[in-house]
Amino acid sequence: MSDILVEKSDGIAIVTLNRPKQRNAVTYAMWCELAERFRAFDTDADIRAILLTGAGADFSAGADISEFDAVRGGAEESARYEVAVDAAGDAIYEVSKPTIAVLRGYCLGGAAHLAMSCDFRIAEESAVFGIPAARLSIVYGVSATKKLFSLVGVTEAKRILYSAKRFTADEALGNGFIDELADDATAAALDRANAMAANAPLTIRGAKFILNGCARGNLDETEADRLIDEASSSHDYAEGRKAFGEKRPPRFRGR
Ligand code: COA
Numbered sequence: 289m290s291d292i293l294v295e296k297s298d299g300i301a302i303v304t305l306n307r308p309k310q311r312n313a314v315t316y317a318m319w320c321e322l323a324e325r326f327r328a329f330d331t332d333a334d335i336r337a338i339l340l341t342g343a344g345a346d347f348s349a350g351a352d353i354s355e356f357d358a359v360r361g362g363a364e365e366s367a368r369y370e371v372a373v374d375a376a377g378d379a380i381y382e383v384s385k386p387t388i389a390v391l392r393g394y395c396l397g398g399a400a401h402l403a404m405s406c407d408f409r410i411a412e413e414s415a416v417f418g419i420p421a422a423r424l425s426i427v428y429g430v431s432a433t434k435k436l437f438s439l440v441g442v443t444e445a446k447r448i449l450y451s452a453k454r455f456t457a458d459e460a461l462g463n464g465f466i467d468e469l470a471d472d473a474t475a476a477a478l479d480r481a482n483a484m485a486a487n488a489p490l491t492i493r494g495a496k497f498i499l500n501g502c503a504r505g506n507l508d509e510t511e512a513d514r515l516i517d518e519a520s521s522s523h524d525y526a527e528g529r530k531a532f533g534e535k536r537p538p539r540f541r542g543r
Contacts, residue, residue, distance in 0.1 A: 350397030
């Protein structure tokens with residue numbers, strides 16, 4: 289059985305980290321595969337929203353520490369390893385469709401990076417968060433730290449990173465790390481994904497590009513203008529106006 293499962297149904301893809309006996313710890317090979325999978329969603333016209341979750345009781349206990357000697361032994365291997373982690377995070381962050389992390393059980397370290405790379409985080413009460421890098425003498429990566437900063441602010445980000453302490457789902461809702469607490473996080477995420485999947489893909493792609501650029505402080509306004517123009521000359525813009533006139537739901541194609 290593969291360590292990453294991908295199911296596609298009714299326009300929604302569900303990506304599952306699938307090593308439940310190891311609490312879904314993410315191996316080097318999995319970081320690389322996640323990057324490929326999420327890049328592929330970008331050009332998959334059938335997919336309108338993506339959920340990222342873990343098999344069994346946990347989202348993930350983070351990077352697979354048991355293989356660190358082999359794949360993250362010294363500075364050079366560590367740098368190569370972090371490139372793979374960031375590539376996975378960036379592929380999730382940049383895919384032009386809504387992404388939702390579905391969280392229960394442990395969500396630690398590198399797994400927090402995966403969750404923070406999604407547009408939204410929906411958790412159950414069982415979820416436990418933490419970034420224990422200070423227990424391993426690892427500096428949490430630049431890309432992941434920027435995401436943490438933009439979600440929780442500078443003081444809370446420092447508290448989380450300096451203390452390496454775990455925090456609960458309630459605390460995560462309070463500090464902005466997650467945006468919803470639900471009895472059934474998968475059901476809540478599917479509801480949200482289905483509602484977004486019905487909307488105009490070019491609107492969501494443009495909004496995501498602009499907001500991610502704002503959050504990262506590197507908005508490419510020329511590209512944003514191009515996306516705005518593309519939406520304004522699209523089939524879907526004509527369809528949206530036609531559907532409004534005919535008092536029926538629009539049928540968007542993403543072009
Ligand atoms: N990397 C590799 N293996 C991991 C892992 C990780 N990050 N997290 C859990 N596992 C493995 C355990 O080694 C154990 O394997 P084993 O059954 O072969 O001994 C199995 O998953 C179950 O975990 P276990 O530690 O027995 O469960 P627990 O309930 O006692 O503790 C954690 C769960 C998550 C608190 C604990 O496993 C832990 O601290 N993991 C490391 C978390 C971490 O530092 N992550 C950051 C990495 S960047």
